[in-house]
Amino acid sequence: MIQSLRHDERSRALAGLSGWKICPDRDAIEKSFTFKDFSQAFAFMTRVALAAERQDHHPEWSNVYNRVTIILSTHDCNGLSGKDITLAHTIDTILS
């Protein structure tokens, strides 16, 4: 059973991430990314998709031309879990 992160756990987890913010209206984290063009944005999305499939944990995301917005939350606990933090780190690593 996946548990959502406790207050102290999420504070520590967020402190270790750059640019990810708690969504105002739900227990999830969000980050937006801007690229040169659609091709670059979709190339990034493809790498995120492969990572998500490997982790069996998938983003809620949208794309408009060169912009990608990713929301991470865990359906099983209806909130933010360690799986979201792991995927957020992986996503940031893709761009590092």
Added chain:
Amino acid sequence: MIQSLRHDERSRALAGLSGWKICPDRDAIEKSFTFKDFSQAFAFMTRVALAAERQDHHPEWSNVYNRVTIILSTHDCNGLSGKDITLAHTIDTILS
């Protein structure tokens, strides 16, 4: 200069498409697609991305696990144009 579709043109265009609806709050068309899982959904998105790049006309879209929602509108005319109708037909052809 790309022109947005006239009333008679958009009626005819929409009549030739299945499942695409005018967005309630903007001059755009929208359709949602459901797949077996994320892998199938992203495979579809990849084919749409290639078609969009080929047509130099890109969707506004979102994905949550096995669901993909696509909005088509044309930035250059701030509304619905023939480019959106062409891409909508291509997207439907991918699934046919």
